[in-house]
Amino acid sequence: MIIRSLTIITGLLLSTVAGHAGYPIDVTVAQNGCAGAVANDGVDDYTAIQCHINYMNTNFGGGILVFPSGAYDTSQTLVVPGAEMLTGMGAAVTSISSLDGADVKVLRFDGPANSFGGMDSIRIVCSQSTEAKQPCVHVSHNVPVTFRDSHIWGGQHGLQQDGVDGMIINCIIAAAALDGANLFSRGANWYIRTKFNPYAGQTVRYAYAQNDWAQTPNNGLQENHFVDCDFSGTFTHDAVAIYDNNTNQAITTFEGSVFSAPVTITAARATLFNGIEFGSTIDSDAPISLVGNYAVNAPITVTGSGTRACAGNLQITC
Numbered sequence: 001m002i003i004r005s006l007t008i009i010t011g012l013l014l015s016t017v018a019g020h021a022g023y024p025i026d027v028t029v030a031q032n033g034c035a036g037a038v039a040n041d042g043v044d045d046y047t048a049i050q051c052h053i054n055y056m057n058t059n060f061g062g063g064i065l066v067f068p069s070g071a072y073d074t075s076q077t078l079v080v081p082g083a084e085m086l087t088g089m090g091a092a093v094t095s096i097s098s099l100d101g102a103d104v105k106v107l108r109f110d111g112p113a114n115s116f117g118g119m120d121s122i123r124i125v126c127s128q129s130t131e132a133k134q135p136c137v138h139v140s141h142n143v144p145v146t147f148r149d150s151h152i153w154g155g156q157h158g159l160q161q162d163g164v165d166g167m168i169i170n171c172i173i174a175a176a177a178l179d180g181a182n183l184f185s186r187g188a189n190w191y192i193r194t195k196f197n198p199y200a201g202q203t204v205r206y207a208y209a210q211n212d213w214a215q216t217p218n219n220g221l222q223e224n225h226f227v228d229c230d231f232s233g234t235f236t237h238d239a240v241a242i243y244d245n246n247t248n249q250a251i252t253t254f255e256g257s258v259f260s261a262p263v264t265i266t267a268a269r270a271t272l273f274n275g276i277e278f279g280s281t282i283d284s285d286a287p288i289s290l291v292g293n294y295a296v297n298a299p300i301t302v303t304g305s306g307t308r309a310c311a312g313n314l315q316i317t318c
Contacts, residue, residue, distance in 0.1 A: 024064035024087070027052045027072075039070025044099050046074040057082045062115065067122060069093040077105045083115045088122035091151040091172075097125040098154075105134045105155070109145050109163070118146035118166075126154030132177040139163035139187070141215040147171050153199060157184040162214035164188050174199050178236060181206040186214035191226045197233040206238055207231035207261070210252065210268075212245035221269070222249045232260040232279075239280070242268050265306065278316065284308075290318060 027049050030036040034051035049065075049072065056063040062083025069089045074096060080086070086107075088094025098104040106124050111117045126136035136155030139145050143163040149170050152158045156177040159168075166189040173196050175182050182196040182204060196207040208231060213222060222244060231239040239261035244250035250268040258277045265271050265284035276293040284304040295315035302308060302318050310318035 022060075024066045025052050025056060026066045026068065028068055028070070037067075037070075037072055039068070039072045041071035041073060041097075043073065044075045045072045046076045046078065046099075049074065049096075050076075050078055053078065053080060053084050056084050062117065067094050067096070070095075072096045073099040074106060075099040075102070075104065077108050080107065080109045080111065080117045082111045082117055084111075084117045085146075086119040086122055088120065088150075090121050091123040091149060094121065095123040095125055098127060101127055101129075103127040103129060103132050103134050103155075105136065105138055107137045109137075109139045109143050111143050111145075113142055113144070113164075116144050116146055116166075118148070119150050120146075120148045121150060123151040123153070126152075126176070128154050128176045130176060130178045132156045132175075132180070135160035135184070136175070139166065142187075142219070144189075156180040158182045158196075159184070161185045161189060162187045164219060166190070168192070168194050170194065172197070174202070175204045176202060178203060178205065180204050181209040182233075183208045185210045185224060186212065188219065188221075188223045189225075191224070191229055193228045194226075195230040195232075197230055198235075203234045203236060205236050206241050207233060207235060207259075208240045210240075210242040210244070210250055212243075212247050212249070220249065221251055222247075223251045223253075225253045225255075226257055227255045229254070229257045232258055235261045238262045238264045240264070242266065242271060242286075244268050265304070282316075290316060 027037045032055045035048040037045040037048040067088045135157040138160045141162045144165040147168045151172045154176045157180045158173040158175040168191045171194045239259040240263045243266040246267045253272045256275045260279040262281045268286040270287045272289045278295045282302045284306040286306040289309040292312045299315040308318045
């Protein structure tokens with residue numbers, strides 16, 4: 001029985017390796033018909049990097065692509081079509097930037113509904129123009145991704161998130177455009193210990209803006225969860241703005257987070273706040289729940305026509 005069990009386990013392991021990339025690919029090494037990326041902050045590495053991504057996707061459906069320390073530049077959007085994970089040596093030492101700071105979307109994740117591609121320990125840098133029109137990173141409709149320990153900086157929106165069931169953990173996401181949002185969401189995802197703050201000296205419109213579903217027909221309830229996140233900084237409008245276009249589908253939960261600017265909810269099914277530090281006003285025309293929160297700077301009174309359920313708040317009048 002033990003021998004048979006070991007045989008089964010070994011077979012499963014071998015089938016797993018055979019069905020996916022057995023080894024990570026170093027994008028700086030010329031291999032598999034692809035040139036090596038130079039990573040010297042000046043050479044266009046688009047062709048080399050995209051070739052390595054495509055090789056991994058075509059042959060294995062996904063896998064790990066390693067980006068050694070360096071400054072990689074791209075003149076075009078790098079497309080991640082499946083379960084490819086872009087892995088750097090740390091956001092402080094591995095970066096992928098738009099060549100010459102051009103207004104280019106640097107990364108787009110286009111995988112199928114069960115792909116879970118993503119990035120780990122990388123910094124993505126896009127246009128720093130206050131009039132940028134391209135998002136820095138874009139997750140396409142219904143795509144799940146995993147982002148870990150990474151920074152996204154620049155573009156009209158730092159992250160345009162149209163995906164579903166993704167996980168963003170321990171990241172910093174910041175836009176550059178005055179009319180943009182650090183996170184512009186038309187999807188439904190999880191965010192844990194992530195900062196949606198403009199970089200020092202920069203001002204954007206929103207930390208987080210939620211709209212209705214990116215795709216038609218939509219996916220039903222639009223659930224987004226934020227745990228221990230930071231929505232501080234300088235904004236021309238709100239820290240958080242939620243408007244689901246009156247579809248009555250947006251359900252958003254915030255736990256243990258910080259807001260420095262107003263929170264405005266125009267249309268949603270429900271928004272729940274638990275253990276939040278509020279630095280400004282709360283206005284909601286949709287149902288909200290406020291439990292165990294604190295107004296940091298001065299007492300505030302919740303406004304708006306939405307129904308409210310409130311308990312255990314400090315300096316907050318519902």
